[in-house]
Amino acid sequence: MFARRVLAISLLLVSSAGVAKKLYKYQDAQGDWHYTDQPPSAEQPAEVRQLKATSSRRVWLEKNADPARPGFFARNAYPGPIELAVDWRERENVSAYPDLPQRFVVESGQSANLFAIVPNQRAGSYRVNLQYSYVIGRPLPDYVSQTLYKPPLPAGGQFQITQAFHGAYSHNDQQNRYAVDIMMPVGTPIYAARGGIVLEVENDFTGNGTEQAYAGKANSIRILHEDGSMAVYAHLALETAQVRPGLTVDAGRLIGYSGNTGLTTGPHLHFAVQINRGMELVSIPFQFADAEGRAVEPQLGVWLSGAAPFAGN
Structure with a gap:
């Protein structure tokens, strides 16, 4: 038996993560129309439509x-x-x-x-x-940040923190409790606040708004640091990421451009440091460094100054 x-x-x-594709509509030399998610040759004109992101x-x-x-x-x-x-x-x-x-x-x-x-x-x-x-991320039950983070901003610019730790509007869950929102125009260059390995790049979201339907639909980059912590850069512009998963980057490396995607009330950069604690992603307190290397508490209303990128980036 x-x-x-x-x-x-x-x-x-x-x-889970969102992955979006494009739909290409074009006519070939024989006059036949094609509808595909594969781009035509460079010289072939095509109508492009951004498709809704789906989980991967x-x-x-x-x-x-x-x-x-x-x-x-x-x-x-x-x-x-x-x-x-x-x-x-x-x-x-x-x-x-x-x-x-x-x-x-x-x-x-x-x-x-x-x-x-x-x-x-x-x-x-x-x-x-x-x-x-x-x-x-690997589990880090007792992790405490010991690192000062380079403001992820362009040299010579000054940008204000408009929502800080425990922000009443949207920094009230585990993943975002210790996040900061930095107001800036769309298209502002964003630099790595600390070196590491790029883990995730979400690059294809298009919409924005204050409805919960936009939660989790921000273009973002996640970078893993050598101590197991991870930095998250969110609300980036559509298809402007300058890095890819698996790439090792130094602090001060250009990684993308700010945008206004996802759950937002206006253009800004959302920045947080997260760890895996108890099978849950949680944000943790951190500090920025000023031009002289002194600690800057990321408090509401504080102006952050961008510094020149490190040599070689």
């Missing part, structure tokens, strides 16, 4: 080919680590080694086997349904 083995994985994404998946939990004792591994498409949480959704006549629920730190790329499903062979049949979630 053969055992009945059904393995199903349900996906629960705690951290960057972490997968997958099963190996062992039918008797299936092992599970993860694929991480981010250029940095994530924390993965796996639990039972439902099960019948099975256990796991190590037992679930479990959390795993998964580096970029494919992991080794994380756990195995162990069926009760005497039962003759088994069924298992797994669920998983992830948060970008």
